[in-house]
Amino acid sequence: MRPWLETRFGNPHSPHRLGREAAAAVEVARDQVLAALHCPLPGPREGPGVGTPPEKPSTGAPAGRLYFTSGATEAANWALKGAAARLPEGRRRIVALATEHACVLDTVHWLGGQGFDVDILPVEPDGLVDLDLAARRIDGRTGLVAAMLVNNEIGVIQPVAELGAIARAAGALFFCDAVQGLGRVPVPLGACDMVAVSAHKVHGPKGIGALWIADGVAIDPLLHGGGQEGGIRSGTLSPALCAGFGAAARLLVERAEADRAHVARLWEIARGLTRDWSLNGSETARYRGNLNIRREGLDSARLISELRDVALSAGSACASGSGRASHVLAALGLPDRAARASLRIGFGRYTREEELRAALGRIAEAAARQRSFAA
Template identity: 60%
Template structure:
């Protein structure tokens, strides 16, 4: 099986697994210790968590604190629900943002959704309509469906100009695209950077106060719940690799991108900006393509017809609709995600098969 769905999740790095295993072994007397306990074994577990915290924080802006969460979805929910004032966000955001903002709107909070152009980019000069003080602006660094890189630095500056906080969903960009140092809140997920599922972080700039989302023991200073040393250690190891291998990963992804573009036939159209994007995400469409049939014909290839969070809904991607695609165009689009563990040979071979199968469909239709 060839895996080309890196935006949905990434393979677990062997180094991350190795960092986790000592905390999962029943024959180690300290492996099951609660990192919030004051005894010796608890302190040992706590130390492992703090090492991981430093590793993850190394790729985040200075001047803030890092809080472990169950994932980016919780982090984004907390940042939005824990803030006040009108929320401004972008039409192409992840469901974890858009659905949370919609929930806040049902509770009476003022909300504005900014449109994007056909390239997927939001105009940072756009002034959202609405009454009331803007308290939070939320925007994704790298779009999970089309890979477009938003002008986050300019958006953060605009937010600060009206006295608002800026929340950056950096799930797809962490370790790959620089996070501007002027942001106030950052959400990251471990399983998008070759770490384990079930753990993420919310980075909070010093001086920013959020109402808690989960109440209890307040183990993380605003976030309650017992942390898993295994998950944190795996996250930390994965983050350390993102830092250590940043240059080699970037070169590899560029090589894969060029090979993918060269292999695709000229009839395939890239969705979103061809320049301002992360090149590990290739979202393309072919007029008249039956994506469901294509995926059925190529079951040994793992690629996406849209974001994994929206699969099975039967609805066209809200991101593709937001950039102006028709339902038919959105449904004729596929997303190919690749990275560190993808070989050039398997990518070229897979895309060649995708292109051939798609062209066979068109010949039959003709």
Template identity: 60%
Template sequence: MTYLDYQATTPLAPEAFDAMLPWLRDHHANPHSPHVAGRKAKAAVEVARDHVASLFGTGGHVAFTSGATEALNWAIQRTDGPIVTLATEHAAVLDTCAAMAAQGRSVTVLPVGPDGLMDLETARAAIEPGTGLVAAMLVNNEIGVIQPIAALAEIAKAAGALFLCDAVQGYGRVQIPPHCDLIAVSAHKIHGPKGIGALWVRDGVYLAPLLYGGGQETLGRSGTLSPALCAGFGTAARLMAERRVADAAHVADLSRRALDRLEGWIVNGAQEPRYHGNLNVRRDGLDVARLMSSLRDVAFSAGSACASGSGRSSHVLRAIGLRDAQARSSIRIGFGRYTQADELCAAIDRIAAMAESQRIAA
């Protein structure tokens, strides 16, 4: 199997697996217990927290969560006032905003251009004094474009609003700009384990808990933490910091090789600024379901894994102006640290050949 679906999830780093194993096999104490075994587990959690926090810069607090979905829900549900967000956000943001709107909270969803990028003047007009929260994604999970988060956060700050950054796809890969107040991340998108994420909260920002109970975690989140998941997350974050330059060079090389082989395909969204480990491309008239059925040993996608069972075409591709048929003729190819150049090139060649055979047969 050639795995080209890094936006859905990344392979677990061997070092992260090794860091988790003792806490799965040998140590079972609750990290919130006061005895020696519990304090040892707590120490492992805090080491992991420091590694995760290091990718945010200085200051703030990192609260571990069950994943980015919980982190985003927490940030949106436990802030006040009108919300401004983008049409290309992840469902965890858009659906939560819709739920808030159903409860009477004002929600403004800003459009994006054909390149997938928001217009700052449109944002400036919408983010007025009195806005409570502005929420935007750093790197889009479907088309890979990088939004002007620094400028948007400045606009939010000038209006007195809090700024929430969904940094799931960019964490450890793209510099997180200053002036963010809340940042949501996920371990399994950086070669860590599934089932754990984090919400970073700027010093001086208070959020009421989303989950009530024992209040074990920092910022009052309730629930028993898994030292194994924390250790895996922390190790993955440390590796992202250590390998940032090498990973970026490897991804850039893979992207160039892939694009060279996709002659006649159209890249959806801006080619710059973009995270180059995400290629969303289309070939009009392509039957994506048939393509995927013909290449069962190549793992790529037709869009977000979270929406794959909905039967709808991608809301992101529709938001950049694609017709439904164009959106349905698009595929997402994702690669990264553990992708070998020869396997990527072979898979791309097979995808291109199969697409061409469809065109000839049509």
């Protein structure tokens, strides 16, 4: 990112040499993010090794355009509002899951205030949606369906490919928040019409994301002005942020197998040290770099305050400090007391085994102190 901040600082939308250089860097980054979206992410005994996946999407991959945004919140707002603006009469029904990120749920509820019919699907106690229920509720009146690939609070992987197929069969557009899934689990682009991703969730810079839109899908602009991105997203792009997102996406592709193996090992360590805690969400249908656990009687806010040098949370970062219990845990059927006794612990590429063991040990000690004080 540094050259685009220090010496090669041209506006990527300008025709002079500095501008053309910056524009070229943006396009390189765009290709790198697309490659990560198309990355097959091989399992433990199949597929290419580290560093060998193709740089470009493979032949036959779903065709679409990637537009850079200021983050996933903008991407989700744009996808939902832009698609809803074009829904015909008789198809102004929007369906979303109860465990969606706030940027999706709040946008859907806003659309409900604009005259759209909103239907929020419940999930099962393991955090997964019932596909039979989804098939019944996504009907001929539905114009738009939204479902998150990997839940940001509990790590549960929704059956997005199946949900996308249900939406397509009903004639509805399908939007997927793949922010937590990019580079970690395969993104079923072929089942999606729009996909939101974010750089800072994959070790890239904050302040940049992207919206992928499948060929043939038309949505209205969210931002009006110069139309710098493909004529439908206005605003001057930051070549530095784009380059940072591109570099992070390139590493996702190169390190896919190594990252998977490392996270799998960390998960085994984490579960081994937290077997006496209850797990929130499915044990199997999940990304294993996200551990959400609870213990009866625990005050998670107090524990987090005590462990100020350990990075953990009680819910999503965007809701921290709101005083509200997690809407995701409430959707699982957990009472408020259980939700407030829950902790979210994330780990990944740059987490060392000894760091995870030490953090979990500190958490266990703090929880034990709470129990002793309550006794």
